[in-house]
Amino acid sequence: MIKALTDKVATKKGAWITVVLWVVVMIGISFGPKLGDYKAASFQYLPDDAQSIIAQNKLNEYFPNDQGTPGIYVFHNPNGELVIDDVTTIIEGIKEANIEGIEEIVDISALPPQALSAFLSADKTTMIVPMNLKEGLGSASYAEINDKTMEVGRKIAKDLTTDFYITGPAGIAGDTVKLFQSADLNLLFATIGIILVLLIVIYRSPLLAIIPLLSTVIVYQVVNQTVALLGAAGLEINNATTSIMSILLFAAVIDYSLFVFSRYREELNVYKNQFEAMRIAMHFTALPVLFAGGTVFAAMIILFFADFRDYQNFAPIFGTAMLIIMIASVTLVPALFALFGRKAFWPKVPKYGEAKNVKHGIWGPIAKFVVEKPGIVGGAVLLFLIITAFNAFSLQYEFNSVKNFPEDLPSRVAYEIVEEKFNKGDLAQTTVLVSGEELNFEQLQQVATFFENSEEIASARPSGLTENGRHGKITVSLAENPYSKEAINFLEEFRAKHETYSLPDGKEVELAFAGITAQLVDEQQVNQEDIIKIGVLETLLILVLLFVLTRSFKMPIYMMATILFSYLSALGLGLFLVDLFFGYDAVSTRSPVYAFIFLVALGIDYNIILVSRFLEERKNKKVKDALETAIRNTGGVISSAGIILAATFAALTTMPITDLFVFGFIVAIGIIIDTFLVRGMLLPSLILFFERDRGIERL
Numbered sequence: 001m002i003k004a005l006t007d008k009v010a011t012k013k014g015a016w017i018t019v020v021l022w023v024v025v026m027i028g029i030s031f032g033p034k035l036g037d038y039k040a041a042s043f044q045y046l047p048d049d050a051q052s053i054i055a056q057n058k059l060n061e062y063f064p065n066d067q068g069t070p071g072i073y074v075f076h077n078p079n080g081e082l083v084i085d086d087v088t089t090i091i092e093g094i095k096e097a098n099i100e101g102i103e104e105i106v107d108i109s110a111l112p113p114q115a116l117s118a119f120l121s122a123d124k125t126t127m128i129v130p131m132n133l134k135e136g137l138g139s140a141s142y143a144e145i146n147d148k149t150m151e152v153g154r155k156i157a158k159d160l161t162t163d164f165y166i167t168g169p170a171g172i173a174g175d176t177v178k179l180f181q182s183a184d185l186n187l188l189f190a191t192i193g194i195i196l197v198l199l200i201v202i203y204r205s206p207l208l209a210i211i212p213l214l215s216t217v218i219v220y221q222v223v224n225q226t227v228a229l230l231g232a233a234g235l236e237i238n239n240a241t242t243s244i245m246s247i248l249l250f251a252a253v254i255d256y257s258l259f260v261f262s263r264y265r266e267e268l269n270v271y272k273n274q275f276e277a278m279r280i281a282m283h284f285t286a287l288p289v290l291f292a293g294g295t296v297f298a299a300m301i302i303l304f305f306a307d308f309r310d311y312q313n314f315a316p317i318f319g320t321a322m323l324i325i326m327i328a329s330v331t332l333v334p335a336l337f338a339l340f341g342r343k344a345f346w347p348k349v350p351k352y353g354e355a356k357n358v359k360h361g362i363w364g365p366i367a368k369f370v371v372e373k374p375g376i377v378g379g380a381v382l383l384f385l386i387i388t389a390f391n392a393f394s395l396q397y398e399f400n401s402v403k404n405f406p407e408d409l410p411s412r413v414a415y416e417i418v419e420e421k422f423n424k425g426d427l428a429q430t431t432v433l434v435s436g437e438e439l440n441f442e443q444l445q446q447v448a449t450f451f452e453n454s455e456e457i458a459s460a461r462p463s464g465l466t467e468n469g470r471h472g473k474i475t476v477s478l479a480e481n482p483y484s485k486e487a488i489n490f491l492e493e494f495r496a497k498h499e500t501y502s503l504p505d506g507k508e509v510e511l512a513f514a515g516i517t518a519q520l521v522d523e524q525q526v527n528q529e530d531i532i533k534i535g536v537l538e539t540l541l542i543l544v545l546l547f548v549l550t551r552s553f554k555m556p557i558y559m560m561a562t563i564l565f566s567y568l569s570a571l572g573l574g575l576f577l578v579d580l581f582f583g584y585d586a587v588s589t590r591s592p593v594y595a596f597i598f599l600v601a602l603g604i605d606y607n608i609i610l611v612s613r614f615l616e617e618r619k620n621k622k623v624k625d626a627l628e629t630a631i632r633n634t635g636g637v638i639s640s641a642g643i644i645l646a647a648t649f650a651a652l653t654t655m656p657i658t659d660l661f662v663f664g665f666i667v668a669i670g671i672i673i674d675t676f677l678v679r680g681m682l683l684p685s686l687i688l689f690f691e692r693d694r695g696i697e698r699l
Helices: 002-009 012-029 051-062 084-096 113-119 139-157 168-203 206-232 239-268 274-305 309-330 332-345 363-372 374-394 410-421 441-452 485-497 516-550 555-582 590-618 623-654 658-690
Strands: 069-076 102-105 126-133 163-167 430-435 457-465 471-478 500-502 508-514
Touching: 002 012, 002 274, 002 309, 002 332, 012 206, 012 332, 051 430, 051 471, 051 508, 051 516, 069 084, 069 168, 069 410, 084 102, 084 126, 084 139, 113 126, 126 139, 126 168, 126 410, 139 163, 139 168, 163 168, 163 410, 168 206, 168 239, 168 410, 168 623, 206 239, 206 309, 206 332, 239 274, 239 309, 239 332, 239 590, 239 623, 239 658, 274 309, 274 332, 274 516, 274 590, 309 332, 309 590, 363 374, 363 623, 363 658, 374 555, 374 658, 430 441, 430 516, 441 457, 441 471, 441 508, 471 485, 485 508, 485 516, 508 516, 516 555, 516 590, 555 590, 555 658, 590 623, 590 658, 623 658
Parallel strands: none
Antiparallel strands: 069 126, 069 163, 102 126, 430 471, 430 508, 457 471, 500 508
């Protein structure tokens, strides 16, 4: 079926029809929903059965007026004592502006002096005023509301001695939307620029740079609009997911384009007709490319089994992207190259009948050295991988999402002012749901007093009681930063010990914990379980796919082992370098998992290309000769693809979000390790060690 498809594409008529169909689809689908309308800045990343989510849902049910998004207005005088009248003036101005979406702002003018002091810092330079945005607003609305509020507030503040900021969930969500909007655009231009320059430098042909990029632009638009349709159908779309998707898309399309035109160039030396050359090239290229893409697709689908919804969100979005990329790789890409023919390689135009004069640059000598000295080469690479992998055990997690953002981001500036001037626990308070029979405020206060007896809790106060007296809530401020490892460990232990509490009168009440710190406790637990689940399932799945490709039982095992070693090496070396050069001594819980998904899925691609060529050559040659030919003929294209792929992921280091920076950096290192050391040296050494001239399974 694949051969029949590529044979039709590799004709003059078929190539034109293919290109026209892709362009028509691209234009037609562009009139549909826009992806930006469905991106979510606030995203429930925990499963619905997580303890903190259950507790929060119950709080929303019993106290429905609290379902809006909270935020904090921060008023700060960097030069001395804050003038309270200035704060009142700014708040009155915001209220008079009647900004749509603001539900409530605490009226500090109506508070008695004792209550007002709770909102004022000890040095009287800073005041925080809680506010709430209406329930059900989209992420884009947060940014719009905050922009209007900041415009009004700062216009008034410029004639006063007060600086005005917005932070808390509402402020951070609004800044996140704007940050990703500008960062995604910068990422797109950086990616295109990097790929264009590298393709021209490596291949010294302008058309060999333009044709793959033209394919990528068409595929990019089709994928984006298709994902937007999924969003319109109800799929939640995370900002970070779409940013990484764009990198995957560029990387994969360019990679598969290189594999296609590399073999096409070989066949142009053998066949005079450009379309016949493409037809033969696709006979050898289509299956490995589809298999490589299918491996990435399967790896993404495995994420459906994750409980962490950030990982789940990857599955439909990345799966959709990979399906479209795979179709484009065997239709659009060969059609474009076939239409351009030999001109695509100008000025180094491949000539008919010159196949024996093809040079293999540095990969010819490397191939000979590897097959002559496999023990030395393989041993040296394996030693390097083991040494660097040991640093992976020093992995430390960072849970403070605000620290992911640029230091000058307004919501982060305000966050750090609050962190410095107030009790750290006030940055993100924990809400405790108290459930029992015929509760009253006095009993809630008894529970709150019990909480305050713990040194790790700075304050606890009753903050609500249902009319039927069955449910109450207590607002708790921890003594430590609520995002810190210390706070998370404390609450994890405290929550486990105190699922219930016995009041002095003997009545027992149930306790449930909601809020940022409680969610981070669940995040730790869910993430650890998902790491094991994803690792085992992806390893087994790819092993099965490799069994199908190689028709061997031992080759897939050591192929997979090299990829896993490569990942651990990249993680260990990456963690060391981001700490050494950029000062990141801890990373997000997501970064190692994202890196695993991509390094395993994409890394196996290059092994598939090498092994496919080896098995092809093995039909007529001995193991050693077949392997040398495979290394020599695939070395150039794989190393070029690896450099471009690594540089593409390195483009994520232009993103002002630490999670994506670290992820892109680690993946870029891993791809370089896999391209040159694992695929070029370690895997060939293992093939020579394990495979024999007799009894080898053939494709």
